Amino acid sequence: xxxxxxxxxxxxLAPACLASAALAQSLEDRVTVHRMKNGLxxxxxxxxxxxTFSAIYGFKVGAVDEVAGITGTAHLFEHMAFKGTPKIGxxxxxxxxxxxxQSNAVGRALSLExxxxxxxxxxxxxxxxxxLLALDKExxxxxxxxxxxxxxSGAGGVGLNASTGNDATQYYISLPxxxxxxxxxxxxxxxxxxxxxxxxxxxxxxxxxxxxxxEANPARMLYESFMxxxxxxxxxxxxxxxxxxxxxxVTLEEATAFKKKYYTPNNCVITxxxxxTPAKAIPMMEKYFGDWTAGDPPPVVRTTxxxxxxxxxxxxxxxxxxxxxxxxxxxxxxxxxxxxxxVIATLLTSGRSSILYTDLIKQKQMAASVNAMAGIPGARYxxxxxxxxxxxxxxxxxxxxxxxxxxxxxxxTRPVDAKDLQKVKNNLxxxxxxxxxxxxxxxxxxxxxxxxxxxxxxxxxxxxxxxxVTPQEIMxxxxxxxxxxxxxxxxxxxxxx
Amino acid sequence: MKAIRLxxxxxxxxxxxxxxxLAQKHPRELAEPAPLAFKPVKPVEFTLANGITVFxxxxxxxxxxxxxxxxxxxxxxxxxxxxxxAGLVGTVLRSGGTALMNGxxxxxxxxxxxxxxxxxxxxxxxTVSTNCLKKDLTRVTEILASVLRSPAFxxxxxxxxxxxxxxxxRRRWDQPAQGAGMLFAEQVYGExxxxxxxxxxxxxxxxxxxxxxxxxxxxxxxxxxxxVSGDLSKEEANALLTKAFxxxxxxxxxxxxxxxxxxxxxxxxxxxxxxxxxANVVLGHLGVRRNNPDEIxxxxxxxxFGGGGFTxxxxxxxxxxxxxxxxxxxxxxxxxxxxxxxxASQLKADKSVEAVALVKEMIKDLQTNPVTEEELALSxxxxxxxxxxxxxxxxxxxxxxxxxxLEGYPVDYYDTYLERLKKVTREDILAAAKxxxxxxxxxxxxxxxxxxxxxPLTTLxxxxxxxxxxxxxxxxxx
Numbered sequence: 001x002x003x004x005x006x007x008x009x010x011x012x013l014a015p016a017c018l019a020s021a022a023l024a025q026s027l028e029d030r031v032t033v034h035r036m037k038n039g040l041x042x043x044x045x046x047x048x049x050x051x052t053f054s055a056i057y058g059f060k061v062g063a064v065d066e067v068a069g070i071t072g073t074a075h076l077f078e079h080m081a082f083k084g085t086p087k088i089g090x091x092x093x094x095x096x097x098x099x100x101x102q103s104n105a106v107g108r109a110l111s112l113e114x115x116x117x118x119x120x121x122x123x124x125x126x127x128x129x130x131x132l133l134a135l136d137k138e139x140x141x142x143x144x145x146x147x148x149x150x151x152x153s154g155a156g157g158v159g160l161n162a163s164t165g166n167d168a169t170q171y172y173i174s175l176p177x178x179x180x181x182x183x184x185x186x187x188x189x190x191x192x193x194x195x196x197x198x199x200x201x202x203x204x205x206x207x208x209x210x211x212x213x214x215e216a217n218p219a220r221m222l223y224e225s226f227m228x229x230x231x232x233x234x235x236x237x238x239x240x241x242x243x244x245x246x247x248x249x250v251t252l253e254e255a256t257a258f259k260k261k262y263y264t265p266n267n268c269v270i271t272x273x274x275x276x277t278p279a280k281a282i283p284m285m286e287k288y289f290g291d292w293t294a295g296d297p298p299p300v301v302r303t304t305x306x307x308x309x310x311x312x313x314x315x316x317x318x319x320x321x322x323x324x325x326x327x328x329x330x331x332x333x334x335x336x337x338x339x340x341x342x343v344i345a346t347l348l349t350s351g352r353s354s355i356l357y358t359d360l361i362k363q364k365q366m367a368a369s370v371n372a373m374a375g376i377p378g379a380r381y382x383x384x385x386x387x388x389x390x391x392x393x394x395x396x397x398x399x400x401x402x403x404x405x406x407x408x409x410x411x412x413t414r415p416v417d418a419k420d421l422q423k424v425k426n427n428l429x430x431x432x433x434x435x436x437x438x439x440x441x442x443x444x445x446x447x448x449x450x451x452x453x454x455x456x457x458x459x460x461x462x463x464x465x466x467x468x469v470t471p472q473e474i475m476x477x478x479x480x481x482x483x484x485x486x487x488x489x490x491x492x493x494x495x496x497x
Numbered sequence: 498m499k500a501i502r503l504x505x506x507x508x509x510x511x512x513x514x515x516x517x518x519l520a521q522k523h524p525r526e527l528a529e530p531a532p533l534a535f536k537p538v539k540p541v542e543f544t545l546a547n548g549i550t551v552f553x554x555x556x557x558x559x560x561x562x563x564x565x566x567x568x569x570x571x572x573x574x575x576x577x578x579x580x581x582x583a584g585l586v587g588t589v590l591r592s593g594g595t596a597l598m599n600g601x602x603x604x605x606x607x608x609x610x611x612x613x614x615x616x617x618x619x620x621x622x623x624t625v626s627t628n629c630l631k632k633d634l635t636r637v638t639e640i641l642a643s644v645l646r647s648p649a650f651x652x653x654x655x656x657x658x659x660x661x662x663x664x665x666x667r668r669r670w671d672q673p674a675q676g677a678g679m680l681f682a683e684q685v686y687g688e689x690x691x692x693x694x695x696x697x698x699x700x701x702x703x704x705x706x707x708x709x710x711x712x713x714x715x716x717x718x719x720x721x722x723x724x725v726s727g728d729l730s731k732e733e734a735n736a737l738l739t740k741a742f743x744x745x746x747x748x749x750x751x752x753x754x755x756x757x758x759x760x761x762x763x764x765x766x767x768x769x770x771x772x773x774x775x776a777n778v779v780l781g782h783l784g785v786r787r788n789n790p791d792e793i794x795x796x797x798x799x800x801x802f803g804g805g806g807f808t809x810x811x812x813x814x815x816x817x818x819x820x821x822x823x824x825x826x827x828x829x830x831x832x833x834x835x836x837x838x839x840x841a842s843q844l845k846a847d848k849s850v851e852a853v854a855l856v857k858e859m860i861k862d863l864q865t866n867p868v869t870e871e872e873l874a875l876s877x878x879x880x881x882x883x884x885x886x887x888x889x890x891x892x893x894x895x896x897x898x899x900x901x902x903l904e905g906y907p908v909d910y911y912d913t914y915l916e917r918l919k920k921v922t923r924e925d926i927l928a929a930a931k932x933x934x935x936x937x938x939x940x941x942x943x944x945x946x947x948x949x950x951x952x953p954l955t956t957l958x959x960x961x962x963x964x965x966x967x968x969x970x971x972x973x974x975x
Contacts, residue, residue, distance in 0.1 A: 051885060052886060150875060153806070153883075155878075156878075176882060179530060185527060205817075212775060212823045212843040215773075216777075321668045393663075423608060430611030437890065439889075
């Protein structure tokens with residue numbers, strides 16, 4: 001039986017290898033990398049199928065670079081990057097500037113006073129709030145609301161947005177291809193000359209964002225508790241959005257200092273995918289981004305997570321149906337074990353023929369959902385293999401945990417089928433072809449590998465590593481990482497009324 | 498203390514001023530670029546001998562093929578007491594396998610090929626979507642055809658799908674914003690396919706015979722519309738589909754008329770208590786029938802008022818100016834019958850009633866004063882210049898045209914779009930706002946904890962309480 005499978009596997013493997021070589025070739029043909037003197041890396045991926053392009057740029061700074069007290073700053077700053085410059089977003093910057101400085105000082109004083117909690121001087125708080133309101137009103141006379149949005153919108157731009165993660169912060173826009181110079185002007189202007197206006201109003205927006213996306217979302221609240229328990233020391237343990245207390249108190253000065261440290265050309269990768277020809281675009285990029293001043297290399301995260309020496313459990317109670325999350329520490333890309341764990345995650349829950357989907361959802365019908373991920377929450381530092389699942393009533397978290405652990409144990413002793421490994425490889429090949437269907441998807445992938453690991457081609461290396469994982473390696477990794485002392489479990493317990 | 502503050506101010510001034518690089522141009526000073534060389538790509542349409550309609554577009558960029566399909570029929574045509582039937586057919590059609598291949602074997606084979614054949618059931622249409630590598634196209638199309646033609650509706654997969662849907666019903670009230678949306682739909686649409694919810698009871702009432710009968714009626718070649726794109730020629734597509742659907746017969750079907758929706762919104766404020774940090778608000782009433790003369794006006798109006806990201810009034814005022822929410826979106830939307838006028842937001846609890854009152858004032862203003870010249874110009878520029886993005890992914894184009902056809906839009910809809918857009922005036926928008934938004938009838942659904950709100954909800958109108966917990970529990974009563 002096993003031999004027959006191997007024969008089939010080899011027969012299928014041949015065309016897959018061909019496809020892989022073709023993919024690498026077709027990507028390399030499309031990609032041009034340009035490095036500027038100030039350290040900025042620009043990657044072009046040419047696709048001339050429609051007269052549009054997508055641009056994404058990322059900074060290697062995320063929640064992992066934050067320390068206690070200023071969690072959420074990377075994300076809050078990302079919001080502030082849309083507030084304009086001395087040219088954009090204002091009708092008269094000379095006049096606005098003075099009010100802005102006063103209002104920032106009052107805002108800071110108010111934040112500091114409020115931080116005193118119960119002993120805060122209420123008279124002072126009231127007076128500062130009034131001053132802030134008056135200054136805001138004065139400043140509004142000069143503010144041209146969300147002008148970056150207005151400019152791009154009028155030019156036909158779509159998907160203007162940004163996101164912050166544990167590892168990086170990235171900014172997106174797609175435009176018709178005749179607007180490349182506009183892109184260069186707007187982005188170089190806000191990267192070189194951002195004005196952080198309306199900071200304290202935006203901070204309240206982020207407070208509401210936290211409530212909406214985290215506090216009202218049981219799965220996210222469980223995840224937050226779980227990560228806090230899984231990481232004792234390393235900043236991967238705190239939420240990207242930040243703790244409520246920190247969002248409420250972070251000051252403009254702290255956000256500005258954060259920006260200065262990390263928003264430098266040498267810490268940035270810009271990727272342009274679509275109908276843009278590098279030979280014409282590079283001089284344009286040089287014209288606009290060439291005088292952006294390089295900064296010091298950003299600080300590295302000093303803390304390493306100590307080895308976990310025993311099982312950790314955390315409970316979160318809410319008016320919601322039960323869920324469970326389980327995690328195991330593991331090394332990050334490009335370690336060999338990262339590739340092995342990626343294959344394990346795929347085998348376990350990717351698709352309806354995967355191991356856990358088949359057994360827990362289709363056969364035993366214990367679970368409503370089950371999902372495994374190999375690189376949570378980021379890839380810059382050692383991370384976790386994480387499984388999330390929701391039991392199907394009346395099954396419980398405990399029953400589901402037991403069933404999942406039984407499968408993890410099986411992986412330690414029984415080699416996986418060659419055909420199942422082949423399936424993983426086939427899907428990897430296809431997903432990489434599919435990634436090229438969208439300018440933004442392509443831009444994001446190339447940007448991410450270049451920014452986090454220093455070379456976009458590691459995207460292809462990753463694929464080769466995953467494709468070469470063996471059944472023996474899977475058993476060894478399962479034995480090494482799926483141990484009780486390396487496990488953290490979080491459960492959402494339904495609160496009795 | 499004072500001195501320290503002064504120092505701080507100075508420090509801030511210095512840091513603000515010092516951080517600017519060389520002054521650049523304002524973007525408006527850039528020369529207007531050369532016009533975009535762009536003409537919308539169109540699919541070709543052909544019909545197979547047995548009546549299947551095909552919209553096709555060749556796309557050789559990558560070795561992939563996409564086949565998406567629609568069939569008329571959906572939850573609009575299922576009996577009230579069997580709500581969920583169309584959805585269940587949509588799921589089990591694929592998961593239940595065929596006479597020749599069970600669902601699990603199909604999962605295994607398709608996933609090995611990194612291919613997808615997925616089926617679903619919507620309100621008005623049943624759907625199918627397929628994507629595969631070119632090398633596997635023949636086999637995947639065979640599977641696709643067999644799923645549509647001869648599903649087995651295996652009882653065990655019906656049970657599985659019902660169990661999964663029931664678990665979804667248990668969990669759907671966990672998130673308050675979703676809960677508010679369901680309560681809003683129920684109030685605005687009543688006991689219709691748009692307003693009712695699938696419950697344990699309606700699922701229990703559905704039998705395998707119901708699924709078989711639903712399939713027999715709707716899944717016939719005369720009712721199948723396919724959108725095909727990718728790495729193949731029209732001739733190849735024709736031959737492939739002809740072969741896969743060879744011998745399948747069935748004329749175009751007649752669907753019964755669905756009773757028209759009637760406006761029952763009466764200005765009531767519905768309040769459902771849930772322990773949650775914000776006020777989850779949905780407000781509105783019925784909307785507008787699709788493909789009507791005001792359609793382009795409404796598109797511009799929505800863009801200016803509530804739909805166009807940060808350039809829209811709602812986002813600008815409620816989020817950007819006041820910091821009362823992370824997001825607020827809305828507008829008057831089209832539907833087969835009436836569509837919906839709907840604005841939704843999760844609002845800062847201790848300013849939430851004030852925010853809702855403000856939204857109402859903003860609606861009133863839109864009905865009283867024409868939008869500004871600048872707003873209209875920006876919106877038109879934005880919609881015209883971003884038009885190209887509707888056509889930037891070839892795999893989406895055949896389906897886009899097909900859907901327009903099925904929904905009754907004129908064939909030249911996209912050809913005339915830019916011309917129609919140009920003609921929209923401020924007066925048109927004012928008239929549309931008056932015609933399609935009614936502050937008196939508009940209902941407001943609020944899920945949250947009124948104790949945290951700034952004012953009593955009664956300041957917004959007559960309040961009716963809904964027991965969130967009871968509604969959730971009733972959905973799962975066997």
